[in-house]
Amino acid sequence: MTGPAKIETTNQDSVEQGDCPLSVMDLTVAYHRKPVIWDVEFDLPAGSLVGIVGPNGAGKSTLLKAVMELVPRASGRVEVFGKPYHLSRRNVGYVPQRESVDWDFPVDALDVVTMGLYGQVGWGRPVRQKHRDLAMQALEHVGIADLAKRQISQLSGGQQQRTFLARALVQDADLYLMDEPFAAVDAATEKAIVEILRELKQRKKTAVVIHHDLQTVPAYFDYVVLLNMRVVAHGPVQEVFTPENLQKTYGGRLTLLDEVTEAMRRRERSL
Amino acid sequence: MAMLAVLQGWDWQFDGWIMVVGVLCATSTALLGNFLVLRRMSMLGDAVSHAVLPGLVAAFLISHSRSSLAMFVGAVIVGVLTAMFTEWIRRFGRVEESAAMGVVFTSLFALGLVMIVQADHVDLDADCVLYGAIDLTPMFTVNIGAYEVPQAAVVLSVVTLINAAFVLVCYKELKISSFDPSLAHSQGVRPAWMHYALMVLVAVTTVACFESVGNILVVAMLVVPPSAAFLLTHRLGLMIVLSVVIGAAGAILGHVGAFAIPRAFGMPSTSTAGMMSVALGGLFVLALLFAPQQGLVSRSIRRFVLSQQILRDDIVAYLYRAGERHGEAIAKRSDLITELFSSAVPMSLALRRLVRQDCIRDCGQQIELTKQGEKLGKALVRSHRLWESYLVEQAELDRSKIHDKAEQWEHFTGQALRDRLVDQTSSTGLDPHGTVIPAEPKSDDDGPPDAS
Amino acid sequence: MIWSDLWDVLLLRDYNTRVVLLGVALLGAASGLVGSFTLLRKRSLMGDALAHASLPGLVIAFMIAVAAGGDGKSMPLLLAGATMGGLAGVACILFLQRFTKLKQDATLGIVLSVFFGLGVVLLGITQKMDAGHSAGLETYIFGKTASMRRADGIMIAITALISILVTGVLFKELKLLCFDADFAGSRGLRVWLLDTILMVLVVMVTMVGLQAVGLVLMVAMLVIPAAAARFWTESIFRLALVSASIGLVGSVLGATASAVMADLPSGAMIVLACALLFAVSMFFGTQRGVLPRLWRRRQLNAKIARQHLLRGIYELSEAEFQDANPGHWVSLIDLLQKRSWNSKQLRRQIETAELVELVRYKTDQVALTSAGYAEAARLTRQHRLWELYLVHYADVATARVDRDADDIEHVLEHDVVEKLERLLDHDPIRIAVPSSPHAMEST
Known part of the structure; x- marks a missing residue:
């Protein structure tokens, strides 16, 4: 075996360089003096739903921030569709964490979704009816068309999340980065989000989702990156999302692990 | 008559121009102010208008004249520098924005003070900088065609036009880069460019305005009308329009007020610029109190109306339950107050309304339910018990927890919802506590609709 | 000429100089101290707003005094009025923040401009009422340090003392307030009370300072020393100390400069001195200064x-020769594939490592020297121990992993390290370096 940087990659995908929606090579990020993630390396297959999973403080958000060049890298390279992020930014849709949105901003749900189309509208041109119709369709799609004219602070947590997903839908990016879209949403919204993710997949998009709930990982994602400061494993869920790998990611939280394995067994049986 | 006496000495030609200048200032600043308020940079106007001092002095030292153009250019350059230094200190020094602003503008102002001493006879009137000289603007005129127009009005018209064009053309770009810079990036809008464009225009506008209205009124016009509009509406477009209207109204009211109010008390008129910011403050307070959605008064009125509705429901339901238990739907007024956690005044208001709706009879200390009221009470109690059944059966809630939820929801449950509840609960006719769920009241006659 | 002046000033020969220097020094220290808390509470410009808001209070106090038959220039009365105005402004700001969705900056702007406008209106009325009487009122806004009298000095001294006392006694509580107000609230601290105390301190310092250095410059004294101190330390206690010191030093420097060069206004010079200290701090501050930070990042x-280079060579020779002794030559091409570096970057790394004699280098091959081997072995051991630690202690790991610590033993307990090493006992490789956990699993 070679070095520690090599990780058990079960999936030796042979995507063309330009095809790979997100390829992270040898990434090390350090805050102050401490490296918080290191030797992170993976290529994501196009058209997959990718869950990034790991315990608190494992550096999941840092990883996304490093991808988007929001934090400086100590070493390594990130390529989005074969180019540095700032060159392929227009292909990337980002669903922000709830805390980072100014909910008092005077925009309604429709406005927020329409913003995803500004790139198409073009510089200095007004938003036309056809754009508004597109946005409205997206809202209908996520099931909150009747709330289109509501200011965003007056939507419930789940409705807010749906709004931002509708925006991701119209945005027509090829890679979506989502920072915990499932955090604090109701069951119905969770279902809606999953449907949207599936639809993105159908449209050959790639979605990278930071996710907390281990139980749902096998159901929601088809590719998973297990992260705890460095990548423990990455690959298709069936191969990588194993109790051993989870143990290595999360340590001895046996009750939790038992729960997950049980959930997975149940799922297998139901298949 | 008194009105006329107060307005003695009012000269439409003269005072009219003052108001025009005021309105132009208010319009040009309010247009940009909306975005400053939304980007949490409201104090930028304050910072820029203080910080331009060294620019003014430097312009004087270089050009050896008090030419407006040189001064204007000098001030704008320093104004833009203020915004840029603030941004740099914030970004590279990681200092919080307002602190960075504080460092920059006070230092530049101090620099200006030192430079003034060097430029021995700069005739920079501190009063003019602070309070402006809007009362004097009609005296400095230029000729446009056959008309004599105050210079300030011309300059401010140009600035207003530029700002309006900027906000109109870049409306969408401003909106997206203020709301979500990272999305703006991915949509091909450069938030940094929008930021600097806005900063340059704020600097130009601030400098153009403070010559006539003073730096404090510039701050007022940048911040107060957009803030008031922010409280009035949830839509950005409307907010901008409203802020312009409020700003203009404040300017007009301010000048009339400065002229008339002190005279009404037998004193000479006072500073127009000061009165304009007071007028803007007054309009802001009105918005704060009476804004339809978020106004403090409107909010408490809405809360009161809702609490009255709920209290009325509770009274009727209480009487209905009393009827179930003792056969007659009668209760003492004092019992109602203690049992329903109410107090005398809201209770008597609610009772009076119920009497008028013919739901109860008020026999002094005794309160009695009418036929009409019985129907209403029946509907409410039915809703309550249906909800309890539903919560236990469908949501598998603990029995001790269901009462409070049902108590809350019964007020918002109509017949349609009740019917669906019936569909989704077992039809034993009993609630989880074993009490009979009353039948749906017949809605044949024109009784009041069920629970509000 | 200037030098003899300087000596006069520095030796405090002149009574007036003594008063002024002492006064501004104390004021600088007090405002630096209070400012450090407002900075952390993200309320730096509060001083600006309430200083402006004091104007109507001042004028009303003056009007009342005149109406009562006095000449209206009694300092305590004016000061009391101004303080009331400032407090009313603070109350409005806190009210707006509590009951509307307006953000802090907007509430500051509103209160600042509307209150000041009101003050200007009232001032306009008094000035036209009976000319001359109120003439000195607005110089209050600008201040004039050189005319600082003994009474002013005493007032400043008292204020400084009070603010030191209050912040000293309430330091623990204020620290919590600035660090996490919500948490402070949940710990049963009365956040509003603490906030009010802090704001009263700001009002006090501002009011005393207003007449000494003027409005804008007073704002500077509250903001600049604290912002400058932030570059030097991460601890709140030291921040308060450094901030007070910067305020003190800046004030003395500025006042001295203005005393020596008679033309320069002292208030402005004090601010410029503080600004200079800020610039120095921003670039050279040890904790958050720009240059040290850049340097540390580099x-x-x-x-x-x-580390990547040494470990890379080590692991390659380990894989190729079953051990990693110094002297094994590994090819650059293999090395190049291990990391995301391009050949230019790799070459540069090798060259710098060669300079300190960690590696040897010939055309397309590189080897460890014995010093390089020792270091590489240490790094690889460290790295693998951390990896192992993450695997075996994953649930508690993230908070403790300090991969860059010079020695893993400095961070983890001895028995933990021993256990980790035991876990690698069956390591087939002779050397004292454990194999990578990944390699281990595949065996």
């Missing part, structure tokens, strides 16, 4: 690159 990146 150092860190270089260190990480060096």
Whole structure:
């Protein structure tokens, strides 16, 4: 075996360089003096739903921030569709964490979704009816068309999340980065989000989702990156999302692990 | 008559121009102010208008004249520098924005003070900088065609036009880069460019305005009308329009007020610029109190109306339950107050309304339910018990927890919802506590609709 | 000429100089102290707003005094009025923040401009009422340090003392307030009370300072020393101390300069001195200064690159020769594939490592020297121990992993390290370096 940087990659995908929606090579990020993630390396297959999973403080958000060049890298390279992020930014849709949105901003749900189309509208041109119709369709799609004219602070947590997903839908990016879209949403919204993710997949998009709930990982994602400061494993869920790998990611939280394995067994049986 | 006496000495030609200048200032600043308020940079106007001092002095030292153009250019350059230094200190020094602003503008102002001493006879009137000289603007005129127009009005018209064009053309770009810079990036809008464009225009506008209205009124016009509009509406477009209207109204009211109010008390008129910011403050307070959605008064009125509705429901339901238990739907007024956690005044208001709706009879200390009221009470109690059944059966809630939820929801449950509840609960006719769920009241006659 | 003046000032020969220097020094220290808390509470410009808001209070106090038959220039009365105005302004700001969705900056702007406008209106009325009487009122806004009298000095001294006392006694509580107000609230601290105390301190310092250095410059005294101190330390206690010191030093420097060069206004000079200290701090401050931070980042990146190089060579020779003794030559092409570096970057790394004699280098091959081997072995052991630690202690790991610590033993307990090493006992490789956990699993 070679070095520690090599990780058990079960999936030796042979995507063309330009095809790979997100390829992270040898990434090390350090805050102050401490490296918080290191030797992170993976290529994501196009058209997959990718869950990034790991315990608190494992550096999941840092990883996304490093991808988007929001934090400086100590070493390594990130390529989005074969180019540095700032060159392929227009292909990337980002669903922000709830805390980072100014909910008092005077925009309604429709406005927020329409913003995803500004790139198409073009510089200095007004938003036309056809754009508004597109946005409205997206809202209908996520099931909150009747709330289109509501200011965003007056939507419930789940409705807010749906709004931002509708925006991701119209945005027509090829890679979506989502920072915990499932955090604090109701069951119905969770279902809606999953449907949207599936639809993105159908449209050959790639979605990278930071996710907390281990139980749902096998159901929601088809590719998973297990992260705890460095990548423990990455690959298709069936191969990588194993109790051993989870143990290595999360340590001895046996009750939790038992729960997950049980959930997975149940799922297998139901298949 | 008194009105006329107060307005003695009012000269439409003269005072009219003052108001025009005021309105132009208010319009040009309010247009940009909306975005400053939304980007949490409201104090930028304050910072820029203080910080331009060294620019003014430097312009004087270089050009050896008090030419407006040189001064204007000098001030704008320093104004833009203020915004840029603030941004740099914030970004590279990681200092919080307002602190960075504080460092920059006070230092530049101090620099200006030192430079003034060097430029021995700069005739920079501190009063003019602070309070402006809007009362004097009609005296400095230029000729446009056959008309004599105050210079300030011309300059401010140009600035207003530029700002309006900027906000109109870049409306969408401003909106997206203020709301979500990272999305703006991915949509091909450069938030940094929008930021600097806005900063340059704020600097130009601030400098153009403070010559006539003073730096404090510039701050007022940048911040107060957009803030008031922010409280009035949830839509950005409307907010901008409203802020312009409020700003203009404040300017007009301010000048009339400065002229008339002190005279009404037998004193000479006072500073127009000061009165304009007071007028803007007054309009802001009105918005704060009476804004339809978020106004403090409107909010408490809405809360009161809702609490009255709920209290009325509770009274009727209480009487209905009393009827179930003792056969007659009668209760003492004092019992109602203690049992329903109410107090005398809201209770008597609610009772009076119920009497008028013919739901109860008020026999002094005794309160009695009418036929009409019985129907209403029946509907409410039915809703309550249906909800309890539903919560236990469908949501598998603990029995001790269901009462409070049902108590809350019964007020918002109509017949349609009740019917669906019936569909989704077992039809034993009993609630989880074993009490009979009353039948749906017949809605044949024109009784009041069920629970509000 | 200037030098003799300087001596006069520095030796405090002149009574007036003594008063002024002492006064501004105390004021600088007090405002630096209070400012450090407002900075952390993200309320730096509060002083600006309430200083402006004091104007109507001042004028009303003056009007009342005149109406009562006095000449209206009694200092305590004016000060009391101004303080009331300032407090009313603070109350409005806190009210707006509590009951509307307006953000802090907007509430500051509103209160600042509307209150000041009101003050200007009232001032306009008094000035036209009976000319001359109120003439000195607005100089209050600008201040004039050189005319600082003994009474002013005493007032400043008292204020400084009070603010030191209050912040000293309430330091623990204020620290919590600035660090996490919500948490402070949940710990049963009365956040509003603490906030009010802090704001009263700001009002006090501002009011005393207003007449000494003027409005804008007073704002500077509250903001600049604290912002400058932030570059030097991460601890709140030291921040308060450094901030007070910067305020003190800046004030004395500025006042001295203005005393020596008679033309320069002292208030402005004090601010410029503080601004100079700020600029120095921003670039050279040890904790958050721009240059030290850049330097540290460069150092860190270089260190990480060096580690990658040494570990890379080590692991390659380990894989190729079943051990990693010094002297094994590994090819650059293999090395190039191990990391995301391009050949230019790799060559540069090798060259710098060669300079300190960690590696030897010939055309397309590179080898460890014995010093390089020792270092590479240490790094690889460290790295693998951390990896192992993450695997076996994953649930508690993230908080403790300090991969860059010089020695893993400095961070983890001895028995933990021993256990980790035991876990690698069956390591087939002779050397004292454990194999990578990944390699281990595949065996």
